[in-house]
Amino acid sequence: MRRLYIDVSVLTLATFITGIQRVTREVCLRIADDPEICEVFLQYNALKDCYHEIDSALFVRYYREGSGVKEKMVTKRRVDISEIGPEAVFFDIDAVWLDRMKRSFLLPQLKAGGAKICCFLYDLIPIYYPQTCIERTVYNFLDYLGAHMQFADLFLTTAQETKRELSELSERVGARQIPCEVVPLGSDIRPAGASSGDGGASFSEREGLTDRPFLLMVGTVEPRKNHKLLLDAYDLALRERGYRIVFAGYMGWNMEEFEARLHAHPDFGTGIRHYEGLGDADIRDLYEHARFLIFSSYSEGYGLPVVEAIQKGLPVMAADIPVIREVGGDACEYFPQDDPGALCEALARYEGEEDAYRARRDSLKGLHFPSWDEAYGQIAGQLKPLLADE
């Protein structure tokens, strides 16, 4: 059985957890628990230009139980690139394009050394929607993607749409067609992790969100997520109709204009709320108390909040884009992504129609989206043949 090497530098160095780090965390915790996999978690030290092994037990303790000191999980053992050879599989699942160790340098060496390489490709947004990304992220991503398109043995991705785009792109740039499998992400939010406040009242209650219906958006506030649409809809009609809107996610890049508008809004702090740095328990609580999840992204790799919300029984109104159609299917209601009026109309169908709203919620009860354990089962099912001795 080969060993599985995973570079978790971005996860372990990040000061906060966003979408990709959450996926990396959930998958790596299960890899560490899997008796059939012998894993080596790595952190790249740019100052010393070398990888260090991470203590798996301390990694699990920190990310599952929230105890321990993050810095202490990095051991002194250096892992040379030459160690990742014929007896190894290198699995890129973290947002490693942010690493100084660029993949166009690393992967050819791993390949020449005989290692197998697997890439978890979240999306191709920097190729098809680069205008929604930070320019330097696109630059780094091109290095990362180009390397994997030439040296990976297997791609894992989360939507058929991304698989199709990858195949089309490979043909377009003259790269070989690498096997690509679609795997889901988990929809359950971890029960562990305390709420940000004292026991007793829920987050929504403490924040005074329960006195009137609120519409929730979850995710980093960035241009691609189209938060502006909900704010426009609020100003257009939702405020008058008694809604509150809640944004849960870090204020990201290129959002200065939106941020200024948000903070200058007379309802900011009352009818309009923005929360950063919420833990799993608080997000779960928001899903439980919101009227609808609004998901107005221009592009997505999967749309994790959509499946999380549905799994919690929260109806979703989503922008009509192929990936969300694929992942959310009939469980979501759709609206054109640039039309706040259409969103207002869609919401109006449930105002004063509590039976219809309840029926909508009930229709979600029978739906099943994979849990993280089930999603990991499918991911591991793809990794294990690579890990098996030939």
Next chain:
Amino acid sequence: MTEEQIEVYGKLFDASAASMERSGSEFHYLRSTLTANVGTHPRKPDLSRMRDLDNEAFFQALFSGTYKRLPEEREEAPWRKRYGEDREVFREAVLRSFAGSSVAAIYHMEWENNPYFVQRKGLKYLLFGKLYALTDKSSLRTFGKKLPGPLQKIIRKVFL
């Protein structure tokens, strides 16, 4: 790395640039910024890969190869005024400037196939990485947690 392999990265840039164009926007950096650096050691940009570039393309390629990010407007502006200069004079000036930077010292940068000067690796180059580690917040936190509780409280009050 073969020309064919490098061209895959170039074509990815083209695909992304085409999407930018369709959205009514454009990249602020050139294709060669990417293709001149793919495959090189993160600490060793290769000047031979930048041989045929004009001054603007050379600046962008060397900047991103050295700092692993694109130059910001305020960083490129002073050099833009010099894009009309003699190629060799310009190149040497840029390279000397980057070689003297803190980032180059911290990451122990070296430039392969540098025909202009022998890189000085003085005290700053040798020690800066270590000194930088001392100012790294995470190592300070580890140190701070070893201090007595009341002292930790005072530090938190003063600095955080």
